[in-house]
Amino acid sequence: MSAVVQLEQDERDSLDRVRELADQAFSRAAGAPLIEGNRVRLLKDARENYPAWLDAIRAAKHHIHFESYIIHEDEAGREFADAFIAKTAQSVRVRVIYDWMGAFGKTSRRFWNRLRAAGVEVRCYNPPRLDSPFGWVSRDHRKTLSVDGQVGFITGLCVGMHWVGDPARKIEPWRDTGVEVRGSAVADIERAFAQIWASVGEPLPEPESIGADQGIRAGDTSVRVVATVPMTAGVSRLDELVAALA
Numbered sequence: 001m002s003a004v005v006q007l008e009q010d011e012r013d014s015l016d017r018v019r020e021l022a023d024q025a026f027s028r029a030a031g032a033p034l035i036e037g038n039r040v041r042l043l044k045d046a047r048e049n050y051p052a053w054l055d056a057i058r059a060a061k062h063h064i065h066f067e068s069y070i071i072h073e074d075e076a077g078r079e080f081a082d083a084f085i086a087k088t089a090q091s092v093r094v095r096v097i098y099d100w101m102g103a104f105g106k107t108s109r110r111f112w113n114r115l116r117a118a119g120v121e122v123r124c125y126n127p128p129r130l131d132s133p134f135g136w137v138s139r140d141h142r143k144t145l146s147v148d149g150q151v152g153f154i155t156g157l158c159v160g161m162h163w164v165g166d167p168a169r170k171i172e173p174w175r176d177t178g179v180e181v182r183g184s185a186v187a188d189i190e191r192a193f194a195q196i197w198a199s200v201g202e203p204l205p206e207p208e209s210i211g212a213d214q215g216i217r218a219g220d221t222s223v224r225v226v227a228t229v230p231m232t233a234g235v236s237r238l239d240e241l242v243a244a245l246a
Contacts, residue, residue, distance in 0.1 A: 032224045038183030039219030045173040046163040049155055050076065052180055056147045057083045063093040065146045065193040069102035069139070072160030073111045080159055081115055088119035095204075096120060097196055099140045100127040102158070123200045140196060142228065143178075144189055150216075152181045152189035154225070183218035185225050192227035 043049045057064055057080075064087060071077050084094045096115065098107070103124070115122050125140040146152040155178030157163050165173035181189065194204045226238060 032188065032226050034222050034224050035183075035185040035188065036222045037217035037219065038181055038185045038221045038223045040182075040221045040223065041180040043153075043155070043178040043180060045175055045177075046076075046157060046165070047173050049153070049157050049176075049178045050079075050159075050164070053145050053153055054079070054083055056145065056151050056153070057087060060087050060092045060147045062148045063095070064148075065095050065144075065190060065197075067097040067140070067142045067144045067193055067196065068158050069099045069141045069143060070158035070160065071096075071098050071103060071107055071111075072158075072162065073107045074161045076161050076164055077107065077111070077159050081111065084115060084120050085118040094120045095193075095197065096122045097125055097140065097193070097200070098122070099125045101136060101139050102141075106160070123197065125196065125200055142192070142196070144193060146186060146189045146193060149186055149190055150182065152186040154179055154181065154189065181223060182216075183221075183223070184216050185223040186216070188225035188227065192225065195227065195229070 041052075043052055064084065066080075066084070071080070084096065088094050098112075112122050112124075126136065126138050128136060143155045143157055144153060145155075156176035157174075157178055163174040163176060165171045197204055
């Protein structure tokens with residue numbers, strides 16, 4: 001019996017060592033540490049994501065950071081615009097990043113001007129420039145939302161009725177997955193936003209660029225926030241590592 005117990009202990013020790021090495025490999029490949037103490041909720045499509053985002057936006061007390069590749073000028077886009085404008089009226093700092101290519105033909109200048117006139121800070125990622133004819137290749141495909149350093153969302157959804165679907169015509173919502181994160185990992189989501197914000201203008205004020213309190217513990221889930229950056233291959237390296245370890 002003692003030999004069996006020792007064998008099981010050796011197997012556990014070996015597995016722990018493999019996990020430790022895998023964690024080190026993932027940290028290097030992703031450029032992101034594993035952060036403990038989070039609560040994560042899976043959100044399947046727009047019917048689950050949009051209400052959660054809007055609830056968080058409407059509950060904001062200090063700041064809202066929203067980054068999206070596409071924001072359509074339709075019923076869904078206007079609902080988010082109205083929510084942002086309502087918060088600026090309550091002295092909440094609202095910052096929005098959209099991608100020029102993603103918004104091309106989908107959102108008018110009037111839409112963005114309305115937000116700016118209401119006090120929303122809006123920045124466009126990589127509009128065309130005469131001195132950089134091939135600069136359009138760099139695009140910001142991120143879709144994230146963070147509120148007050150307390151809750152963050154990382155998702156595959158942009159904003160538009162295209163993702164909502166049309167029940168009257170029996171068109172289901174576009175299937176894109178998102179996650180809601182509460183806990184220390186929200187700080188990394190906020191830092192990722194701050195990185196792109198600074199790449200297209202003045203950086204965030206120092207207290208806000210730090211992000212959420214790293215000491216917040218909201219649950220028992222460990223999270224690694226891989227902040228993709230345009231024109232880099234970080235996610236590709238991570239995918240290769242996952243395949244190699246499978």
